[in-house]
Amino acid sequence: MKIIKSICFALLFLQSQRWYLLLFIFGSQHVDKLTEACSCALSHPQDAYCNSDIVIRAKVVGKKPLKDGPFGTMRYTVKQMKMYKGFNKIQHVQHIYTDASESLCGVKFDINKYQYLITGRVYDGKVYTGLCNFNERWERLSLAQKKGINHRYQLGCNCRIKPCHYLPCFVTSKNECLWTDMLSHFGYPGYQSRHYACIQQKEGYCSWYRGMTSRDKTTINTTDP
Template structure:
């Protein structure tokens, strides 16, 4: 059995781990709130996949997806328009598979050497599976909370340790991921640097948020 190794993608160590067991490799990823995925990504877009090509580089090759970009939520400072998404061709190395000419996807990734890369450890989801709160988060709310820290709680008791933290308790639920906070809440910074969970239908004021605990 080979030791656990980490995939380095554009200077970012993805939270993927690999273990070789009887010639079988697997990819596993640490769970993250969609807001964290947004804030840590270089590129966040809504797009439809319209083509693919296997590039013969690396041990298993790289899959290059051609996308029709519908909207860019983050990444204007990196590139004006995304035409290609790159990912490892092997799912065991955290490569992600998209269906062509069928769905619109929310795709997040990092930019390396002028190319967009994504994988199973990034937040990639069919657009129609996103909640209204998640879509609002992509439009403006997640950005308001990028200075906050979402602190996972794996077992009780657990507490926030600084004013810029929101306690993420989805991982305590027997129902599993994604949980209620992931689907409906945003951790947003308020006055004096305090962060708290926010859920609301009207666009939040950019200076102060009336928070509602999940």
């Protein structure tokens, strides 16, 4: 019997107010293989910061599986060290919620080992995060990323970081910075991700910024990493 080439398609659905991407792979006549996988679009840390409700540095000190939803939820207890964003949403974060399954974008944290940078969204007074959010051990962040989280990224939330997957790439408006990490590093943690922020300059223009002191001496144009 002739085998029909497998067809992949994606089905988006909403579960507990969070979006997930389930990839279903079907063969001919019957389901040869069914996989569920978390699929995330590449994101610069600045975009992750700007698109998050909550950005904190915290140590994870406990976890508890919950039976919320059809697939379960993991509740992590955290000791918050510092909040960088989200004061208008919640005063102090004590718990972080994520899906129990990594295939549904659930993230796993080590307990009583590291301080983490955690980003997430707030729903009904609870903080949710997942693999598509920017979560990283604090000591693994570059100095530029730490400075970005402290103050620089917020200066560029009106800018647009435009991914470049194939050459040639061009900016199409004055508020864009061309992000080329995926050409050689497949996105994070590429050089621009680790060392640059896209900052709004005079007259609304945005450009990559790297410097440690004066912004004027360290800005570059929108097409140069």
